Amino acid sequence: MSKEDILNGLSEAVVMGKPDQSKLFAQKAIDENVNPLDAINSGLVKGMSVVGDRYAAREVYLPQVLMSANTMYAGLDILLPMIPSEDLADKKRVIIGVVEGDVHDIGKNIVKTMMTAGGLEVNDLGRDVPTDTFISTAESYKTDVVAMSTLMTPTMDGMKDVIDGLVESGYRSNTKVVIGGPPTSPDFAAEIGADHRDANAQDSVAWLKGALL
Amino acid sequence: MNHLERAMAALTDGEADRLPAYPIACGVNRKLLGDDVTYAQWCSNPKTFADAFIAGQKYFDFDFAIGLMDLSVMAGDLGAHVRMDDENTPFVDEPIIHDIEDYEKLEVPDIKQGRSHVIVEGTRLFTEKLKDEVICAAFLEGPLLALTQAAGAERVFMDMFTNPSAVHAGVKTMVDYDVQMVEAFSETGVAGLVWDYLWANYSCLGDKEYDEFEGCDKYAGKLNKLVVDSGMANCIHNCADLPHLDTQVKKFKPAIYSMAYYPLIPGSPSAAEVIENGYSDNCLMAGNIDPQFFIRASTEKISKVTSDLCQEVKTALCKRGLNSRYCIASGCEVPPDRVTKLENIKAVVDVTKEDGKLGDC
Numbered sequence: 001m002s003k004e005d006i007l008n009g010l011s012e013a014v015v016m017g018k019p020d021q022s023k024l025f026a027q028k029a030i031d032e033n034v035n036p037l038d039a040i041n042s043g044l045v046k047g048m049s050v051v052g053d054r055y056a057a058r059e060v061y062l063p064q065v066l067m068s069a070n071t072m073y074a075g076l077d078i079l080l081p082m083i084p085s086e087d088l089a090d091k092k093r094v095i096i097g098v099v100e101g102d103v104h105d106i107g108k109n110i111v112k113t114m115m116t117a118g119g120l121e122v123n124d125l126g127r128d129v130p131t132d133t134f135i136s137t138a139e140s141y142k143t144d145v146v147a148m149s150t151l152m153t154p155t156m157d158g159m160k161d162v163i164d165g166l167v168e169s170g171y172r173s174n175t176k177v178v179i180g181g182p183p184t185s186p187d188f189a190a191e192i193g194a195d196h197r198d199a200n201a202q203d204s205v206a207w208l209k210g211a212l213l
Numbered sequence: 214m215n216h217l218e219r220a221m222a223a224l225t226d227g228e229a230d231r232l233p234a235y236p237i238a239c240g241v242n243r244k245l246l247g248d249d250v251t252y253a254q255w256c257s258n259p260k261t262f263a264d265a266f267i268a269g270q271k272y273f274d275f276d277f278a279i280g281l282m283d284l285s286v287m288a289g290d291l292g293a294h295v296r297m298d299d300e301n302t303p304f305v306d307e308p309i310i311h312d313i314e315d316y317e318k319l320e321v322p323d324i325k326q327g328r329s330h331v332i333v334e335g336t337r338l339f340t341e342k343l344k345d346e347v348i349c350a351a352f353l354e355g356p357l358l359a360l361t362q363a364a365g366a367e368r369v370f371m372d373m374f375t376n377p378s379a380v381h382a383g384v385k386t387m388v389d390y391d392v393q394m395v396e397a398f399s400e401t402g403v404a405g406l407v408w409d410y411l412w413a414n415y416s417c418l419g420d421k422e423y424d425e426f427e428g429c430d431k432y433a434g435k436l437n438k439l440v441v442d443s444g445m446a447n448c449i450h451n452c453a454d455l456p457h458l459d460t461q462v463k464k465f466k467p468a469i470y471s472m473a474y475y476p477l478i479p480g481s482p483s484a485a486e487v488i489e490n491g492y493s494d495n496c497l498m499a500g501n502i503d504p505q506f507f508i509r510a511s512t513e514k515i516s517k518v519t520s521d522l523c524q525e526v527k528t529a530l531c532k533r534g535l536n537s538r539y540c541i542a543s544g545c546e547v548p549p550d551r552v553t554k555l556e557n558i559k560a561v562v563d564v565t566k567e568d569g570k571l572g573d574c
Contacts, residue, residue, distance in 0.1 A: 017374060058415055058419070060419075061415070061417060061418050061419045061422055062370050062416070062417040062418065063370040063371060063373045063374045063418070063422060064374065066367060066370050066371050066374075067371055067374045067375070070371065101298065101301060102304075103296075103304060103305075103306050104304070105367070106366055106367050106370075109367065128306070152301070152302060152304070153504070153505070153508065153548035153550055154300065154301045154302065154548070154549075154550050155301070182454070182475075183504070183505055183548075185477070185505065186477070188505070188509070191509075199475075199477045199478050200478075
């Protein structure tokens, strides 16, 4: 099988939401000595970008996006361990999570997927993440971005607690802080000292890539 | 006009003295019962639930009373673990679907127990007290929302793609659950029932997916008809960003449709656009003050926003040849936080009383 066929197979697997096909072509990439970074960027990520564009154009919806994300991660699980660590050294790092007191994480998971597809190294802290975990992980992981979300109003102030904690720890100047979730707004982001809030995942990633250059 | 006369005029696009006002203040009303009443107590005790609505009506002078509790009532009674903090809206933190087979195992719980009982009984209590003053309505989670709450939304969405028959089995059980709840609410004296059909929004589902998993005749169609056949006005609340208005307003034909407005999201329709596009022609549309303003805006700011919305709506109604078919409301529930400003809720009602006055176009 040619390299082109393998890359197309990976991309198509993501577009169609077929995790088994993604695993199969990821393994073929390794067997055929395709550079794993190429397989990720020109295969999996390319497919996810197609899905992202279709989602933005309302040609596909959340069920398809979630399946495609699942498919991309299935391939990444096989390909990422094959990449020499020095090849990943320049990747910008993100920690992402739903703030303490909230477990609604679909939005966060979509943003995480688009960040991964956008070439960022994402450390998902999960949901109901304690404030201290955001702060301590930011420093230990040497993150370039802290991304937080919440669906609920009573937990919004947890975002400010994290930012205040980053200021207190002295790490705030080393990282961008982006927030998201229906009750948040650009005004709220400014009020609590975040750098950015966007209405959708793709725009947020595009902003981040520009801001991190 | 009194509240009932005004609401009835607005529902039928008759000549009302002013636009009706109903910021969706529910859990926040507990603050009027005293500082020691927690959110957890409010949503677990029928009398406390009802007393808060009664106190809210007395204090704010609304035009409607709608018994929204939270969106984990049904999931909790189905067996999902609900985290109930003292001062936060309860939510499911441990869903009950772990395998595809689990959808088939879902069973309608005994609605005379748990919070299903609390909301039915609480609705009966506040309706008994308020029904001669305002139109009272029950609030109920639609079947797909109830399922996603019980099973986890991400799981359900992916299973729609890979195991649709299992999801249908789950939705069917939720419909059966909803049927029992509708029948119970119909005995409480409410004039209407408000569905939360949240997932009909283009950020999540397309028309095809929504129709298959909720919007079709055997699910929402059946429930909408049951509400009407049970003598209640069928109403819908959908606070998502891009609601399926053609399906939920034009096809479902509710008496009232409550929706939010997200100015930063392209395609989110404003109040004027909703009216201009004909959605108020046969339905009392309600919206769309940003709920965050009840916490974060000054009273002056929310008064200005309300005044501007009244003007926008009146202008659009006149252009469309309509009289009164728009209710000044919050797009979503007024945040039930302790720090929510009661004076801002009152300001929305009071400004609507003045700036929502209707006359000749």
